[in-house]
Amino acid sequence: MRILINDMEVVIPSSLSEITLGQRIDFHNQFGKAFDAHLDSIMAMEDGVPRDIEIMDLNLQKAYAAFSFFSEIDIDVLRQSAFTDEILQIYHSSLAQLFQHEQEIVLQDTYYFNGEKxxxxxxxLHPGHRMRFGEFIDAKQIALDLYDFGQGKWDVMLRLCAIYLRREGEEYAAEFTRENSQRLQLMRSLPLEIALSVAFFLSASMSIYYNTSRFSHEVGLKHMSPTQLSTSSAGAG
Known part of the structure; x- marks a missing residue:
């Protein structure tokens, strides 16, 4: 979406494919963490006008932050401009909708990224088979990473995407997840739509595994709620 602000053309994303995983991580680190903490404090307030006003103010701040981030216009410049109505309209018709659409993912057989399939x-991990120690560690780490992601820790998606999104016929290599590896840097440019597909895919795989494996019954992993293995709480901030 191309719009004019102060005679300057800016581009605002209109789909998840136009936002990268790196941008989503940076937005959360720059603004989202503070918004999430503020929302928690607001929800602890009693129902009434004061809380409603705080929610309205938070939504306004989110609109400015999202518009500033993607347009690369300083947020203070936006606050002092006469474009509040336009910013709110664009936010609620586009950017806010994108954050909600993070939960509406349809898996595909193949994805095209960086000119490759x-x-x-x-x-x-297969229910009923004899689980080796290394496999248990893998399952445990995936579950922990997905739980962290569900709590809003977007950084873990770089590692998960580096491991479980592969070029056609590509085998896993340990260097994929080494700090500052080329693979991790490449995943920062991954379209958010694909990154969320990885999270959804792993969430479904782990839910099936833990809910059907004998080991999960023995150690109580079956009691892990579906929301702890999903992306449902990771979209707002």
Whole structure:
């Protein structure tokens, strides 16, 4: 979406494919964490006009922050401008909708990214088979990473995407997840739509595994709620 602000043309994303995973991580680190903490304090207030006013103010701040981030216009400049109505309209018709659409993911057989074909690689975990120690560690780490993601820690998606999104026929390599690796840097430019597909795919795989494996019954992992293995709480901030 191209719009004019102060005679300057800016581009605002209108779909998840126009936002990168790196941008989503940066937005959360720059603004989202503070918004989430503020929302928690607001929700602790009693119902009534004061809380409603705080929610309205928070939504206004989110609109300015999102518009500033994606347009690269300083947020203080926006606050002092006469474009509040336009900013709110664009936010509620586009940017806010994108954050909500993070929960509406449809998996595909293949994805096209960086001029190449990519596929989701299934974790080698199958209910009923004899689980090796290394496999348990993998399952545990995936579950922990997805839980962290559900709590709004977007950074973990770089590692998960680096491991489970592969080029066609590509095998996993340990260097994928080494700090500052080329693979991790590449994942920062991954369209958010694909990154969220990885999270959804792994969430579904782990839910099936933990809910059907004998080990999960023995250690109580079956009691992990679906929301702890999903992206449902990761979209707002």
């Amino acid at each position: 990519w596929q989701l690689s299934t974790p080698e």
